[in-house]
Amino acid sequence: DQQVKQNSPSLSVQEGRISILNCDYTNSMFDYFLWYKKYPAEGPTFLISISSIKDKNEDGRFTVFLNKSAKHLSLHIVPSQPGDSAVYFCAASFTGGGNKLTFGTGTQLKVEL
Amino acid sequence: GAVVSQHPSRVICKSGTSVKIECRSLDFQATTMFWYRQFPKQSLMLMATSNEGSKATYEQGVEKDKFLINHASLTLSTLTVTSAHPEDSSFYICSARDRAGGVNTGELFFGEGSRLTVL
Numbered sequence: 001d002q003q004v005k006q007n008s009p010s011l012s013v014q015e016g017r018i019s020i021l022n023c024d025y026t027n028s029m030f031d032y033f034l035w036y037k038k039y040p041a042e043g044p045t046f047l048i049s050i051s052s053i054k055d056k057n058e059d060g061r062f063t064v065f066l067n068k069s070a071k072h073l074s075l076h077i078v079p080s081q082p083g084d085s086a087v088y089f090c091a092a093s094f095t096g097g098g099n100k101l102t103f104g105t106g107t108q109l110k111v112e113l
Numbered sequence: 114g115a116v117v118s119q120h121p122s123r124v125i126c127k128s129g130t131s132v133k134i135e136c137r138s139l140d141f142q143a144t145t146m147f148w149y150r151q152f153p154k155q156s157l158m159l160m161a162t163s164n165e166g167s168k169a170t171y172e173q174g175v176e177k178d179k180f181l182i183n184h185a186s187l188t189l190s191t192l193t194v195t196s197a198h199p200e201d202s203s204f205y206i207c208s209a210r211d212r213a214g215g216v217n218t219g220e221l222f223f224g225e226g227s228r229l230t231v232l
Binding site for chain 2: 002004009036041042043044045046089098099100101102103104105106
């Protein structure tokens with residue numbers, strides 16, 4: 001049972017435009033959400049997070065939006081840069097869950113020149 | 114940011130042998146480390162939670178006798194894949210939580226991963 005889903009396995013965007021990566025979850029206990037970026041043969045690196053008490057968190061070019069009623073979150077990257085090309089994983093956890101993260105299947109972002 | 118290092122990054126072994134993967138937190142103390150595995154084009158699946166000085170907690174479906182975890186110090190956890198078989202071939206990744214960190218799970222730092230290929 002995939003509790004965190006990223007339905008788009010890949011996304012291609014032109015440099016300078018906005019990249020929007022989507023994530024849906026089913027477990028209503030999740031109250032903390034994170035995005036990780038991963039390059040091939042490397043471990044994931046933390047990008048940005050959001051608590052369920054917020055609906056938006058912004059850090060430079062990266063903004064995460066959370067819609068609790070829809071159990072949906074999205075990561076916006078603007079402007080997109082070629083160096084952003086990587087696999088992006090959405091992850092979720094819940095208070096009392098011992099920092100365990102449940103990951104989505106990832107979206108491969110390719111930013112083209 | 115904090116650094117978590119895994120070794121080896123890549124290992125090829127014969128079926129039936131055992132392989133040890135090390136996960137070290139280089140500049141912080143980690144009371145808890147997590148071991149994940151990732152199959153191609155799939156999500157990272159949590160295998161077990163490693164707690165310093167106590168037994169690891171395994172996720173459902175993960176064989177504890179096959180995947181031995183030892184967290185002997187605040188900076189080192191090891192995962193040993195015993196009697197490895199080709200189906201154990203995967204990308205194994207550890208993550209560590211800074212002992213001084215709060216409940217913000219952004220403070221989980223990941224290692225570079227270890228690619229295991231069992232022939």
